[in-house]
Amino acid sequence: MLPEQLTSLVALESIIEQVLDQSSARGVQGWAQICRAHPSDIADLIEHIARQHQLALFINLPLELGSRTFNRLSRMLQADILLRLNNDQAAHVLKNMHADILVDLFEELEDEQVEHFLKLLQKKQRSRIISLLSFDPKSAGGIMNSDVLTLQSDLTVKNCINILQRLSPQQEVRYRVYVTDKDNILVGHITLDKLVLNKPETPITTLMSENELVINAYEDQEEAVKKMTHYGVLSSPVVDGYNHFLGIITGDDVVTVMEEEASEDVYRMSGVGHIERSYFETSTSMMFFERSKWLIGLLLLQSVSSVIMRQYEKTLEENVILTLFLTMLIGTGGNAGNQSATLVIRGLSTGEIGRKRRLSLIMRESLLSLFIASLLSIVSFCRVWIMHGDLAAAFAIGVSLFSIVCVSMLLGTLIPLTLHHFKIDPAHSAAPFLATLMDVIGILIYCSVCSYLLG
Numbered sequence: 001m002l003p004e005q006l007t008s009l010v011a012l013e014s015i016i017e018q019v020l021d022q023s024s025a026r027g028v029q030g031w032a033q034i035c036r037a038h039p040s041d042i043a044d045l046i047e048h049i050a051r052q053h054q055l056a057l058f059i060n061l062p063l064e065l066g067s068r069t070f071n072r073l074s075r076m077l078q079a080d081i082l083l084r085l086n087n088d089q090a091a092h093v094l095k096n097m098h099a100d101i102l103v104d105l106f107e108e109l110e111d112e113q114v115e116h117f118l119k120l121l122q123k124k125q126r127s128r129i130i131s132l133l134s135f136d137p138k139s140a141g142g143i144m145n146s147d148v149l150t151l152q153s154d155l156t157v158k159n160c161i162n163i164l165q166r167l168s169p170q171q172e173v174r175y176r177v178y179v180t181d182k183d184n185i186l187v188g189h190i191t192l193d194k195l196v197l198n199k200p201e202t203p204i205t206t207l208m209s210e211n212e213l214v215i216n217a218y219e220d221q222e223e224a225v226k227k228m229t230h231y232g233v234l235s236s237p238v239v240d241g242y243n244h245f246l247g248i249i250t251g252d253d254v255v256t257v258m259e260e261e262a263s264e265d266v267y268r269m270s271g272v273g274h275i276e277r278s279y280f281e282t283s284t285s286m287m288f289f290e291r292s293k294w295l296i297g298l299l300l301l302q303s304v305s306s307v308i309m310r311q312y313e314k315t316l317e318e319n320v321i322l323t324l325f326l327t328m329l330i331g332t333g334g335n336a337g338n339q340s341a342t343l344v345i346r347g348l349s350t351g352e353i354g355r356k357r358r359l360s361l362i363m364r365e366s367l368l369s370l371f372i373a374s375l376l377s378i379v380s381f382c383r384v385w386i387m388h389g390d391l392a393a394a395f396a397i398g399v400s401l402f403s404i405v406c407v408s409m410l411l412g413t414l415i416p417l418t419l420h421h422f423k424i425d426p427a428h429s430a431a432p433f434l435a436t437l438m439d440v441i442g443i444l445i446y447c448s449v450c451s452y453l454l455g
Helices: 003-021 025-036 039-048 051-059 063-070 075-084 087-095 099-106 111-120 123-133 157-167 192-197 221-231 251-269 284-302 304-311 313-318 326-350 355-388 391-421 433-454
Strands: 150-152 176-180 186-191 235-239 245-250
Touching (some): 003 039, 039 063, 051 075, 075 099, 087 111, 099 123, 111 123, 157 192, 221 251, 245 251, 304 433, 326 355, 355 391, 391 433
Parallel strands (some): 150 176
């Protein structure tokens, strides 16, 4: 859609009542614009208008356009609209949705509501949905698309083409078609170009290729996506423990999972907690709980700093200059640790840092910590000496900063690796946790070194 067309569609928000009633020339023109618009733009319009107008706009859309638009709405809005449709309208919407998308939608509903809508589905679709609901939503089976056309291995090219031509209006035909035997055991795949370019009587067993990657339905979705990225495949078959074909994971699924995992990592690295939905789809109570529990924990951890400073109160009172540089040293240590943690977390999430490279990583970060800590300690020494002329204090602050940076970078490396080893998301170790931890450790190092060197 052209930018000016999109702008005019957004402008319809202010006259949505005229558009729905078509009570004016502008309203009639606006409705015509909506019917010509892309489903994603219509969905965006529905998301932004008042709730009482959302249902009216949706049910007045042409059936096919309405189904395509519904698939692009947020899960919460899909559930809200679905609950306000009559049975015939709901059945039509559900019939035109992929099974994996339906499963995601049903997760927003109560059990009684899911049971009601399952009764509106055709028997075959209902069985497929019930089967998908048995999988963990975060597993490969939970994200796979089961509405997939397969071919049997005993067919010829001519038979396959006839099947594809007959079923293509009802079922999406992909470039790569998976091949199973009569017992639904996955045996390989064949591409459309091979079907088109070979003789009609050719058996497809002579043309099909072996699957580069086969994913178990119970495998974690993140691991499945990593494997697909590693092998560079745009789709991968999903099977059960007996190699029965269940569905496929597509490139669209990979993008969706990567977006979800990236969002989770950002939330955890920011200390927000476990937020599965977008900001406005998350309830205020959930947001309050997830954010507060982290802040309370970090507050209690930070309070240890006051206990440490009280133990070294005499040293700090006799050397007032030390308190002037306390925040500088602590902040620098936290920043250095977060740099290391960010690099390690990214390496673990992308698979760049495997088990064989962890020792090399630790050695390299240790060497870097010595170089960086030496440079920063020299800079801090020169600053304190030049600005305050206190050689002893400058030396104590330089040694303290050297120790703090070395420890911070080492912890920033080791903590994510340790969490990953125990199957805990390493993103938990990033700021603000690491920064708070380094505040406590940094103050302890600073006070200890200064107390020893300055008496």
